[in-house]
Amino acid sequence: MNELRDLATSRRGFLGLAAGGLATAALTAPAPAQTVRSSARIVILGAGAGGAAIANRLAARIEGARITIVDGRQQHWYQPGFTLIASGLRPASYSASSTGEWLPRSIEWIAEYAAEIDPEAQRVTTTGGTRLDYDYLIVATGLTLDWDAIEGFSLDMVGQDGIGAHYASPEAAAATWREMDRYTDRGGVAHIGRPATEMKCAGAPLKYAFLTDDRARSKGTRGDCQIIYAAHAGSLFGVPIVNEKVRMLFDDRGIDVRYSHVLRALDAERKIATYDTPGGPVELGYDFINVIPPQRAPQVVRDSGLSWADRWTDQGWIEVDMHTLRHARYPNVFGIGDINGVPKGKTAASVKWHLPVVEDHLVSELAGREGTRRFDGYTSCPLITRVGRAMLIEFDYNDNLVPSFPGVIAPLEELWISWLMKEVALKATYNAMLRGRA
Numbered sequence: 001m002n003e004l005r006d007l008a009t010s011r012r013g014f015l016g017l018a019a020g021g022l023a024t025a026a027l028t029a030p031a032p033a034q035t036v037r038s039s040a041r042i043v044i045l046g047a048g049a050g051g052a053a054i055a056n057r058l059a060a061r062i063e064g065a066r067i068t069i070v071d072g073r074q075q076h077w078y079q080p081g082f083t084l085i086a087s088g089l090r091p092a093s094y095s096a097s098s099t100g101e102w103l104p105r106s107i108e109w110i111a112e113y114a115a116e117i118d119p120e121a122q123r124v125t126t127t128g129g130t131r132l133d134y135d136y137l138i139v140a141t142g143l144t145l146d147w148d149a150i151e152g153f154s155l156d157m158v159g160q161d162g163i164g165a166h167y168a169s170p171e172a173a174a175a176t177w178r179e180m181d182r183y184t185d186r187g188g189v190a191h192i193g194r195p196a197t198e199m200k201c202a203g204a205p206l207k208y209a210f211l212t213d214d215r216a217r218s219k220g221t222r223g224d225c226q227i228i229y230a231a232h233a234g235s236l237f238g239v240p241i242v243n244e245k246v247r248m249l250f251d252d253r254g255i256d257v258r259y260s261h262v263l264r265a266l267d268a269e270r271k272i273a274t275y276d277t278p279g280g281p282v283e284l285g286y287d288f289i290n291v292i293p294p295q296r297a298p299q300v301v302r303d304s305g306l307s308w309a310d311r312w313t314d315q316g317w318i319e320v321d322m323h324t325l326r327h328a329r330y331p332n333v334f335g336i337g338d339i340n341g342v343p344k345g346k347t348a349a350s351v352k353w354h355l356p357v358v359e360d361h362l363v364s365e366l367a368g369r370e371g372t373r374r375f376d377g378y379t380s381c382p383l384i385t386r387v388g389r390a391m392l393i394e395f396d397y398n399d400n401l402v403p404s405f406p407g408v409i410a411p412l413e414e415l416w417i418s419w420l421m422k423e424v425a426l427k428a429t430y431n432a433m434l435r436g437r438a
Contacts, residue, residue, distance in 0.1 A: 033060075033061060033363075035060070035061055035062065035063055036061065036062055036063070036363055036366050036367045037062075037063045037064050038062050038063075038064055038065050038366040039064050039065065039066070040062070040065045040066070040135040040136060040366060041065070041066045041068075041132075041133060041134045041135045041136075042058060042062075042065055042066070042067045042068070042134065042135065042136045042137075042138065042362075043068050043069075043070065043124050043132050043134040043136070043137050043138070044067065044068070044069040044070070044137075044138045044140060045069075045070050045071070045114050045117070045124065045137070045138065045139050045140060045141050046069075046070075046071050046139070046140035046141040046142055046337075046339075047069050047070075047071035047073065047076070047099050047102070047103060047109070048071075048073075048076070048077075048140065048142050048337065049079075049337060049348050049351045049430070049433065049434065050140035050142075050336035050337035050351045050354060050355070051069055051071065051138070051140035051141075051336070051337075052069075052076070052099075052102040052103055052434045053336075053351065053352075053355050053433050053434050053435075053436055054138055054140065054336055054355055054358060054359065054436075055067060055069050055103055055104055055107055055436075056102075056103075056104050056434070056435055056436030056437075057355060057359050057436040058359065058362070058363070059104040059106050059107055059436075060104075060436060061359065061363050062363065062366065066108070067106070067107040067108070068107065068108045068109075068110060068132055069103060069107055069108070069109050069110070070110045070112065070113070070114050070124060070126055070132070071099065071109070071110075071111070071113070072111055072112050072113040072127065073099055074098065074099055074100075074111065075096055075097070075098065075099060076096075076097045076098065076099045076101075076102055076434075077095050077096060077169070077170060078094070078095040078096075078097070078427060078430060079095065079200070079201070079348065080201070080348050080422075080426060080427070080430065081094050081095040081170075081427065082095060082166050082167065082170065082173040082204070083166065083173075083204050083207050083208060083211070083384065084423070085166070085170055085173035085174055085177060086164065086166035086173040086174070086176040086177050086180065086208065086290075087177060087180070087208070087211040087215065087387075088177045088180075088181060088215070089387070089423075091174065092170035092171050092173065092174040093170070094170070095170040095173070096170050099111075102434045102435070110126055110128075110130060110132075112126040112127045112128040112130065113126065113127045113300070114126060114127075114141070114300050115127045115300060116300065116303075116304075117137070117139075117300060117301065117303075117304035117306065118304070119137070119304060119305060119306060119327075119329075119330045119333060120305075121133075122134050122135070122137070122332070124137070134332075135332060136332050136333075136334070136362055137330075137332065137333045137334070138333075138334050138335070138336060138358065138362075139301065139306065139318055139333065139334070139335045139336070139339050140335070140336040140337050140339065141297070141298050141300075141301055141339050142200075142298075142337060142338050142339060143200060143295045143296060143297060143298070143338040143339060143346075144295065144296050144297065144298045144299070145167060145168065145293050145295055146197075146293050146294045146295065146296055147165075147168075147293050149293050149294045150263060150264070150265065150266060150291060150293050151264060151265035151266070151274075152265050152266040152267055152268065153265075153266045153268075153291055153293075155168055155172065157266075157268055158172045158175050158176065158291075159172075159175030159176070159178055159179060160179075161268055161271070162179055162182075162183060162271065162286065162287050162288040162289060163179060163266075163268065163288075163289055163291065164176030164177075164179045164180060164288065164289065164290040164291065165290065165291045165292070166204075166208065166290060166292075167200075167204070167292050167293075176290060179288055180212055180215065180288060180290075181215070182288075183212075183225075183287055183288035184212065184215045184216040184219055184221055184225065185219065185221065186221070186224070186287070187216075187221050187223075187224025187225045187287075188224070188225065188226070188286075188287025188288065189225075189226045189228065189284075189285060189286050189287050189288075190212055190225060190226070190227045190228065190286065190287065190288040190289070190290075191228050191230060191263075191273055191284065191286045191288070191289040191290070192205055192208050192209045192212065192227065192228070192229055192230070192289075192290050193205060193228075193229060193230025193231065193232070193261065193262075193263060193290075193292065194230075194231070194232050194292055195232060195262065195263070195292055195293055195294040195295060196232040196233070196262045196294070197294040197295050197296065197314070197315050198295065198312065198315060198317065198346060199292070199295045199346065200295065200338050200346045200347065201346065201347050201348075201381070202237075202238070202346070202381075203237070203381035203383050203393070204292075205229070205290070205292055206229075206236065206237070206246060206383060207383060207384040207385075208290055209227060209229045209250070209255055210249070210253070210255075210383075210384060210385045210386060211384060211386070211387070212225075212227055212288075213225075213227055213253045213254075213255060213386075214386040214387055215387075218387075222254075226256060227254075227255045227256060228255075228256045228257075228258055228284065228286075229250065229255050229256065229257050229258070230258050230261035230262070230263060230275060231257055231258065231259045231260070231261065232260070232261070232262050233259070233260060234259050234260060235259075236250070236257065238344075238399070239393070239395050239399045239401075240399065241399075241401070241412070242383075242393055242395070242401075242412070245391070245412050246383075249385060258275070258284075260277055260278050261275040261276075261277055261282065262275060262276045262277075263275055263291065263292075263293075264276045264281065266289070266291065270285075271285055271286055271287065272284070272285055272286070273285075273286055273289055294315075295315070295338075296314070296315045296316055297315060297316030297317055297318070297339055298339075301316060301318060301339060302316035306318040306319065306327065306330070306333065307319060307341070308341045311341070312341055317339060317340060317341030317342075318333075318335045318339055318340060318341050319341055320334070320335045320340050320341060320342065322342040322343065322375070322377070322397065323357075323374040323375055323376070324357065324361055324371070324373075324374065324375075325340060325342075325354055325357050325358050325361075325375055326361055334358045334361070334362065335354075335358075336351060336354045336355065336358055337350075337351045337354065340354070342375075342377070342397075343377065343397055344377040344379045344395070344396070344397055345375070345377055345378070345379050346379075347379050347380055347381065348430055348433075349378065349379065349380030349394075350377075350378055350379050350380070351433070352429075352433050352438060353375055353376075353378045354375060355433070355436075356373055357371075357373040357374060357375045359373075360372065360373035361373065376396045376397060376402075377395075377396040377397030377398070378394065378395075378396055378402065379394070379395055379396075380392070380393070380394045381393040381394075382418060382419075382421055382422035382426065384419065384422060385414045386414070387419075388416055388419050389414040389415065389416060389418070389419050390414065390415065390418040390419040390421070390422050391411060391412055391413065391414055391415070391418055392404075392405075392409050392411055392415075392417075392418040392421055392422075393411055393412075394411065409421070
């Protein structure tokens with residue numbers, strides 16, 4: 001272990017370690033699992049990270065099933081790369097690929113969106129009018145960015161007059177970088193924050209605040225920049241020990257935190273952002289702002305009757321058991337990814353741990369036995385704190401830190417190793433997950 005730790009602390013050593021050690025551990029395919037025969041009709045909604053990955057895994061495990069995936073998107077987005085694009089570290093093309101290249105040939109892909117989900121009739125109807133009866137439904141639609149909830153904002157503003165929105169798309173992330181680059185050349189006031197809803201990769205706004213600070217420092221303009229972080233509540237991060245670490249780092253970097261500030265409106269002509277606060281609306285001027293809107297389940301899911309009735313009612317996440325990811329009222333429905341109404345787990349790393357759980361319970365049922373796998377809330381946030389440094393934050397439902405490489409990567413230290421895990425190893429692991437091999 002001491003030799004491994006010494007090796008990991010040198011740059012040259014880690015490159016070999018990432019190529020042949022840590023990355024290999026992350027990418028190694030599991031031993032082939034036993035297959036089952038079934039004529040079950042399985043419909044998967046969504047061909048993003050969760051949908052493509054579970055399609056590959058089920059195609060390899062079930063012989064004779066009719067597996068259909070429904071998604072109108074022709075382009076697949078590697079969304080963990082958006083922050084890198086918005087910081088000038090990668091081009092927009094880094095996160096874009098073709099949806100079809102990730103799907104197994106043995107399944108049917110209907111390149112349309114779901115228009116209606118009827119869990120009572122066990123049927124999905126697509127926007128093109130195709131009706132799909134199912135025995136099992138896997139909801140992996142992801143979530144919807146509610147841009148209309150920000151009064152005065154529209155996506156055609158991105159890349160102009162100091163406005164960014166790096167969650168929107170690879171191209172929007174690149175346009176956000178151009179505005180952040182101009183801002184850190186000139187100085188002024190920057191606004192970065194997050195919505196009050198549940199959201200995917202809740203650490204991304206924090207990363208972007210750190211990277212904006214770092215870019216200004218590298219240009220020698222940090223003294224001309226006021227970076228405001230609008231926290232939606234009274235903390236910066238949901239895990240208390242991580243919250244305290246981020247608070248200390250923000251204090252050290254001079255990032256101005258405004259707690260309980262939720263973006264409500266934008267006046268692009270006056271360059272004024274309006275925030276809802278406990279004391280009423282507050283107007284703040286900006287020279288650069290990165291807009292991240294409220295996030296909700298797609299409307300087709302919210303209209304389906306699959307959502308929780310007594311929690312997240314304004315957001316519509318589906319009512320699954322937090323450990324089995326099986327729907328509480330419709331046992332032939334499972335959820336994967338951001339759409340799940342669970343306390344934690346809206347990251348691509350969480351999807352990686354959703355997959356074996358859903359696979360186990362569905363395949364076990366087809367084989368006439370009970371599944372045993374459980375999801376413990378695993379969420380990972382490679383929290384970039386400057387170019388070349390990051391903290392690899394991993395935690396579970398109980399806010400316990402659950403490091404994957406204890407003794408090698410300290411989760412609350414700013415390390416070059418953690419940076420490489422984000423910049424180098426993560427995409428390879430993600431691609432292997434899409435293929436069903438991680």
